[in-house]
Amino acid sequence: MTGATSILMYHSVSDRGGATAIARRDFAMQMRVLAESGVAVLSLDDWLAAREFGHLPARSVIITFDDGFQDFAEAAWPAMGRHGFRPIVYLPTGHVGGEEGWKGIARPPRQLMGWDTIRALATEGVLFGSHTVSHPDLTALDPEAARTELVCAQVAIEDRLARPVMHFAPPYGLSSPALRAEIARHYRTSVGTRLGEAGAGADLHDLPRIEMFYFTDERRWRDHLAGRGGAYLAARRLARAVKAGLMKPWAGL
Template sequence: MAAPQLDILMYHSISDAPGPTSISPQVFAAQMQALAVSGVPVVSPDAMAQPPADRAVVITFDDGFADFDTTAWPILRDHGFRPIVYLPSDLMGQSENWAGCNTPARPLMNWDRIESLATEGVCFGAHSLSHPDLTTLPADRLETEVAQSGQDISARLGQPIHHFAPPYGASSPAVRRCIAQHYTTSVGTRLGVAKAGSDLHDLPRLEMFYFTDIARWRAHLAGRGRGYLALRQTLRQLRSIVRTGKETPAPPRQ
């Protein structure tokens, strides 16, 4: 029997905007339909803190784009899937304005919609205050960006915030130590699946832009996707070496 695993799906915008952080509504709907048909259970984000008893999926969104509310949530709700959305809390109600954002900028949800979605079953996590690269910050600002974001969301929603995602997936031992002081889990952008023993403050995710081919996504859900995932991990590793001249830590064996 294969070892239990948790597939943490990573999304940003569900729209026809250009770039890898946008997935078209049609593709997203097909991905969710394939997930529903597969029988792999979609579990609460709180399951990230516990090793899965069997295979399961958590659905995550970074940045809190307005199209989560208008496009993604109706599809998820129809399937009974409960996702988590990580919010850069100082920017809600504005448009993306961080390094590497799209042009034209995509709008973010406002607090009225976030509060309403929370009552409908959407979970929310922290994604810093202003979406900086946390690894570049002095210790005092790092603490503020990490801790205050969750505190502000908690005050708005009247519930504790247990989960965090560093912007860009940028992390370091110092960043992870800071996050661990305030949150139960943290997810990054390292490509892979979480298993028993995974670092709860450096959990890997599956970037769903890599699974826009629905046949390939179905194969992954059926347990036949190890070769493709290993190839993607290797290509990421090579790109990192070319870009930085340094080898990033290898992903765990799947």
């Protein structure tokens, strides 16, 4: 696929386990293999500019983190910076400097980075995007409350970092066509949790991502980066759909 981009999704890099944590060793392997693969690793800003000018590489990778946990600063960034990668971290601004306090949290709850750390990382080249204020399911809010979440989080980060905030990630990856239209009024891009690669013409406000806990096996990750991961992703997508009850592949058998 020309212009195929893998947008990697991470939450936490930590050895404490849990569904959204990647062990430090696995993360270091993923970054090393990525560096060795020769695939272009772009910041979301650079990717957007390349796309606008029609200069997207044949294959590229963007690295994203949701939630802004403290272990981003302590474990993830040190393992990434040495490769020159420039990730984006999506912040739920109401929880910055505190701990996670939303549906599906880990026990004990994990600490989020504070503004001093975030400011320092921004000067080192980390991009920051918005993940709302309070980390709600936006699809459960009325339009005005959802709009407030979108606007207030953007303003909060822009005030603290004195730079424009153009990128958004809805909590839990949940949005709707109406919400995506509202998001598009405030942000240049929005990512979801739909599993797949982004093609050159992908909808900028419904960008798919790749859950990196599917790629803790080194060979599988290498294969994906070499463009041989299509069948595996398709199988994971099917497994997800079955789990969600969206599809019954055995129907009619």
